[in-house]
Amino acid sequence: MSRNSLLINIAKTHVWARRKQSAIAALGVTFGIGTYITLMSFMTGLNGLLDGLILNRTPHIRIYNEIKPSDRQAITLDPRFSDSSALHTIHSIKPKKTLSNIRNNRGIMTELAQDKRVKGITPQVSARIFYQSGSVLLNGNLIGIDPNKEDALFQFHQYVIGGKPSDLAGNTQGVILGAGVAKKLSLKVGDYIAIRNAQSKLIRLKIVAFFQSGLAEVDNLQSYAQIKTAQLVAGENTGYVTDIHIKLHDLEKSAAMSAEINRVYGVSSIDIKRANAQFETGTEIRNLITYAVSVTLLLVAGFGIYNILNMLIYEKMNDIAILKATGFSAGDVRRIFIYQALIIGIIGGILGLGIGFLMSYGISKSPFETDALPTVKTFPVNFNTLYYVGGALFALITTFFAGYLPARKASKIDPVEILRGQ
Amino acid sequence: MLKVRNVSKFFYDPIEVQVLKELSFEMKSGEFVSVMGKSGCGKSTLLYILSTMDTSYTGDVWLGDVHYGSLSADDLAVLRNEQIGFVFQFHYLLPEFSVLDNVMMPALKLGKKSRQEIEFDARKQLRLLGIEDQAKKMATQISGGQKQRVAIARSLINEPKIIMGDEPTGNLDSKNAELVFEIFKELCQVNGTSLLIVTHDEDFAEKTDRVIVMADGEIISQ
Numbered sequence: 001m002s003r004n005s006l007l008i009n010i011a012k013t014h015v016w017a018r019r020k021q022s023a024i025a026a027l028g029v030t031f032g033i034g035t036y037i038t039l040m041s042f043m044t045g046l047n048g049l050l051d052g053l054i055l056n057r058t059p060h061i062r063i064y065n066e067i068k069p070s071d072r073q074a075i076t077l078d079p080r081f082s083d084s085s086a087l088h089t090i091h092s093i094k095p096k097k098t099l100s101n102i103r104n105n106r107g108i109m110t111e112l113a114q115d116k117r118v119k120g121i122t123p124q125v126s127a128r129i130f131y132q133s134g135s136v137l138l139n140g141n142l143i144g145i146d147p148n149k150e151d152a153l154f155q156f157h158q159y160v161i162g163g164k165p166s167d168l169a170g171n172t173q174g175v176i177l178g179a180g181v182a183k184k185l186s187l188k189v190g191d192y193i194a195i196r197n198a199q200s201k202l203i204r205l206k207i208v209a210f211f212q213s214g215l216a217e218v219d220n221l222q223s224y225a226q227i228k229t230a231q232l233v234a235g236e237n238t239g240y241v242t243d244i245h246i247k248l249h250d251l252e253k254s255a256a257m258s259a260e261i262n263r264v265y266g267v268s269s270i271d272i273k274r275a276n277a278q279f280e281t282g283t284e285i286r287n288l289i290t291y292a293v294s295v296t297l298l299l300v301a302g303f304g305i306y307n308i309l310n311m312l313i314y315e316k317m318n319d320i321a322i323l324k325a326t327g328f329s330a331g332d333v334r335r336i337f338i339y340q341a342l343i344i345g346i347i348g349g350i351l352g353l354g355i356g357f358l359m360s361y362g363i364s365k366s367p368f369e370t371d372a373l374p375t376v377k378t379f380p381v382n383f384n385t386l387y388y389v390g391g392a393l394f395a396l397i398t399t400f401f402a403g404y405l406p407a408r409k410a411s412k413i414d415p416v417e418i419l420r421g422q
Numbered sequence: 423m424l425k426v427r428n429v430s431k432f433f434y435d436p437i438e439v440q441v442l443k444e445l446s447f448e449m450k451s452g453e454f455v456s457v458m459g460k461s462g463c464g465k466s467t468l469l470y471i472l473s474t475m476d477t478s479y480t481g482d483v484w485l486g487d488v489h490y491g492s493l494s495a496d497d498l499a500v501l502r503n504e505q506i507g508f509v510f511q512f513h514y515l516l517p518e519f520s521v522l523d524n525v526m527m528p529a530l531k532l533g534k535k536s537r538q539e540i541e542f543d544a545r546k547q548l549r550l551l552g553i554e555d556q557a558k559k560m561a562t563q564i565s566g567g568q569k570q571r572v573a574i575a576r577s578l579i580n581e582p583k584i585i586m587g588d589e590p591t592g593n594l595d596s597k598n599a600e601l602v603f604e605i606f607k608e609l610c611q612v613n614g615t616s617l618l619i620v621t622h623d624e625d626f627a628e629k630t631d632r633v634i635v636m637a638d639g640e641i642i643s644q
Contacts (some may be wrong), residue, residue: 006530322514325475326502326528326576327495411444416476419514 007332010323011339014316018080022344023310029348030355032301033391036294037356040387042363043290045380050286053372054279056155056212058255059245063108063261065100066268100126108265117248117257118155120148124243125227127234132194132202133185137250140181141221142195144230144319153247161374162189163209175205179212179374180220197233207227214372218334232290296337309341309402313410320410321418330411334404341403342396347393353388423451423616423637424472429481431467431639441467443639449534452501452614454606459636465620466511466588468636472618473508473586474498485584499521503532507577515561515576521548521568522557525575532580540579547575550605552598564627566593574602578609579616584616585609591626603629 014171015022020097073090075081081088097286099367102108109121125144130137147168150156156165162174168174176261177193187193191202212219225233231240248254251272273280410418429453430443441464448587449455454629470476474490477498483490486506493501500530502508515524525544529535531548535543556564570593579584585606591599603626609615610631619630628634634644 003533006533013518013523085545142563237628303550318514319516319518322516323510323527324499325473325502325514325532327499327580329499332499414476414478416470420470 003332004335007335008339011343014319014340018312021308021312022340025305025312026344026348026351028088028301028304028308029129029233029345029395030352032298032305033349033352033395034355034359036297036301036394037353037387038359038363038393039297040290040294040390041356041360041381041383042379043286043293044384045364045382047286048382048409049276049280049373049376049380051283052155054276055251055272056158058276059154060251060262060272061246061258061269062275063102063246063265063267063269064242065098065102067095070096093222100149100242101240102235102244102267103298104265105244106239108267109244112244112246112261117253118248119247120149121247122245123227123241124148124152124245125230125234125236125240126242127230128198129223129233130196131181131185131223132196136185137196138181138184140178140195140223141223142175142230142233143222144227144233145224146227147224148246154245154296158373158375159211159213160209161212165209166225167208168224171208172226172232173204173206174208174225175229176209176211176224177207178219178222179210180216181223182207182210184220187374195233197235200233203233203234206384212371212374214370214374219274274288298394302394304407305398306402309399310343310406312340313337313403313406317410317418320413321415324411324415325419332413334407337407337410338400338403341399345395345399348399349392352395353391356388356391423453423486423613424449425482425484425619426472427482429468429471429479429483431464431471431476431479442471445481445639445641447634447641448643449584449616449618451616452610454516454610454617454631455619455634456632457620457634457636458622458624458627458631463636464639465636467545469586469588469618469620473506474502475508476594503528504580505583506584507580507585509570509573509585509590511579511588511592513566513573513593514642515572517562519561520557521553521559521564521572524561524572525579529579544575544579547578548572551575553600567595567598570594571598573601574605578605581613582615584618585600587617587619587621589620589622591621591623599623599626 073093075088075090096231105123109123111304112118113121127142127144129140129142131140142399147156147165148372151165163176165176168176175193177187182188185193187207189207189209191207193201193207194204211222211224228238231238234240248257255272255273258269261267261269293394323333323336324330360381360383366379368379370376424575424588429442429445430440433439433441457468459465467476471479485501488501490498507520516527520528522541522544525547526540529540529543530537545554545557548557551574553568553571556568558641561569564572570590576589577587591602594602607618608621610617632644635642
């Protein structure tokens, strides 16, 4: 019989002979890991949902034409005032008349599509409209999109109820109507809605689905249609694009790239961080809380495990002395107790992984409804295998040390030191 | 076989006491020696030092050619395992294991024989001591006298060069004490095993080859 299998056998016998205490020690591991996995999965799931609310629907870079005064006023063309040190004062500066159409939008999109940083680009057409019901006219906004691209890049389907974004594809007569508008006008999917454009021309569109973002001010105004439809409503030709939305592979590059676009193409652009400065702060704080909670949990569980195993080993002092007296070395004794601790750690750990998964699964099936995400019906849970690997490693490492430290101390003592005291 | 030179031992807690005072003696191979003396005269302490279980002493001890002081803790463990059989005053069995497992343990540790051979040897020892029928019982389920005999069987399992016993027959009735003595005697005569037995039993001591008498940490006759 090899040395290790003998030592493992002794360890197994010890664990089995003290099933109750071993089970309690293993349960300590189980609960530590189970709650760690559950909390991490749940908290990061919620964080992901909250982040997604912003990240998914906001383009990393948005290109548009901003209405603003010219950067260079005519007076600076006069040689006497061209020097920036020369003082001049202009009263009542008026904004420059700008077309909403992005000039050369096709060229810009083709060029950006080849940029390695870019994940995808969607053009949009925004048109001011009125929703009409009898004599009532409601202010509104029709946005022309490419439904499939919009869904692929910005999870458009998460805000669409009663139908799918793809119902819009290939249907130039269709509209995804804002849920607020639909409620006000008592409309349902399949109904027709009359809209008037800025030129008061009447157009009828068929409702294929509703759009609900959870923000009343958006849902009461905004509807979606195909780009072609929106261009028609705006009374413009097929080259007309008012916004270009860009999604990058790496969010962090958005600010630099936005500035670059602004410089190269001479268009206005805004990056996600500038558009949602409060978002990053919120994410950081939530992550900090998640890490603080998980570290605390692991620390508390670790100390609990250490405590129980420590006690278990000190109760076995006599056996240590007997084993040493009959010829087992300090290393043998250490291994016996490390194996014991690891047996407890492995059993408790596997149970902990199972319980963590079951609890996470239970949470992920619990109902959770929010107006902001009409398609979400249950709590979001992040089933990341990393937490399971982390939990398993933690179980092994803590139990190893919880066995090793007292065993090392005990193994160094002359057997007679232990026996004489009795 | 066993050579002891100027061995001294102090206890420091609660006050400094010299329990062994410059002890020196020798034992020949195959000699059956008993040690007598009043309680507290240092018999057990001496035995623990000679069995390598206590390493804090001054002086020198050799078992054969092996000098204890030159060995590491691990080497001492190997020496205990292979060459020294020890029977404690209190049996000291592993409570989680069966009688048979307790006897087999030192041999399993030594690892020179297969499990079957070891089990065969262990059963033979238990049979000699009249407790083979208890082999499968847990060590906690047998009587004090039986435990003592299990501990003796355990000390014999690796066929050590020397067996040391701290009152091994102290818990036994006269019939079983006699049985143990006969086993020791036979080991001594047939296998040439050396025996160093601490005892209070004068009948037992008289029958041994030599009696070492101790008092206050010194040998007063041998």
